Amino acid sequence: MSNVKRISPSAATLRELYILSGNRCAFPDCNHEIIDENGVLVAELCHIEAALPGGERFNSQMTNEERAQASNLIFMCHKHHKITDNVNEFDVARLKTIKQDHENLFRNIMDDMVKSIADHTKRQILNKSKTFQSMNKVLGWDLIDEDLKETVDLCNNEFEILKQLDKDTRIVFSSIIERSERKMRRIVLLSLIQKSLRLNHVEIRDYLDILIRYKLISEPYHDEDYRGYISEIIEPEGWDMWGEIKQFCETKSIPLDDIIVELDFEILD
Incomplete structure (x- = not known):
């Protein structure tokens, strides 16, 4: 047992745990929230097998990384965190059963939601771009047809991703592009999106999770210049594709939603 240290769970691990918590303490019949209506964490992230020696149910055979994995973590309210510190009553097996029973409920609900969304998105029609002639002219690219075809193929691959999203998520993404700005990179202040679309903390978190999952935006991080999270x-292959589509729409006075939300990329032709 050498060099034992506490490792913070990754953002992806915390996201998985929160989603599967259903925003409720995992202890049976407890309805205490994990995050309240103001977006404040009002519960505790608990280790099934402790992070450090001397902690409850510490397992010297685990690695530091294994102790920080989702399988060893569970959200509980303060009261039940303290209650489960009784290792005689709450051993590893019992806590894992509590975690599994609680998460299975919300995992099944999520599976049903995914199936419903999948059925819905399959009915969506994507009008792919074919030539990009209008973009070529409006933005002054002066590309020959052969080069345009390569650009069209690259973009259509990205457009296919949007077809897999439900319409509400595309509305959020369209708002992100519309309110983005480019300095060294194209970024967006996330509080601006939340306020403009009047989303609560849970809603904006869910939409961002989807967009991150489909590699449309990065994980949020704090930026002092913006005094908030961005x-x-x-950018596919390092190209500011969405920024150029935004510029095209602004130049032509075309609502960006007509392209991103309605999936009509033929407008770019």
Whole structure:
């Protein structure tokens, strides 16, 4: 047992744990929230097998990384965190059962939601771009047809991703592009999106999770220049594609939603 240290769970691990918590303490029949209506964490992240020696149910055979994985973590209210410190009554097996029973409920609900969304998105029609002739002219690219075809193929691959999203998520992404700005990279202040779309903390978190999952935006991070959290818009092959589509729409006075939300990329032709 050498060099035992506490490792903070990754953002992806915390996101998984929160989603599967259903925003409720995992202890049976407890309805205490994990995050309240103001976006404040009002519960505790608990280790099934302790992070450090001397802690409850510490397992010297685990690695530091294993102790910080989702399988060893569980959200509980303060009261039940203290109650489960009784290792005689709450051993590893019992806590894992509590975690599994609680998360299975919300995992099944999520599976049903995913199936419902999948069925819905399959019915969506994507009008792909074919030539980009209008973009070529409006933005002054002066590309020959052969080069344009490569650009069209690259963009259509990105447009296919949007077809996999539900319409509400595309509305959020369109708002992100519309309110983004480019300095060294294209970024957006996330509080601006939340306020402009009147989303609560849980709603904005869920939408961002989806957009991160589909590699459309980066994980949020704090930026002192903006006094808040920002995300970067992912650029395919280092090209500011969404920024150029935004510029095209502004120049032509076309609502960006007509392209991103309605999936009508033929407008770019």
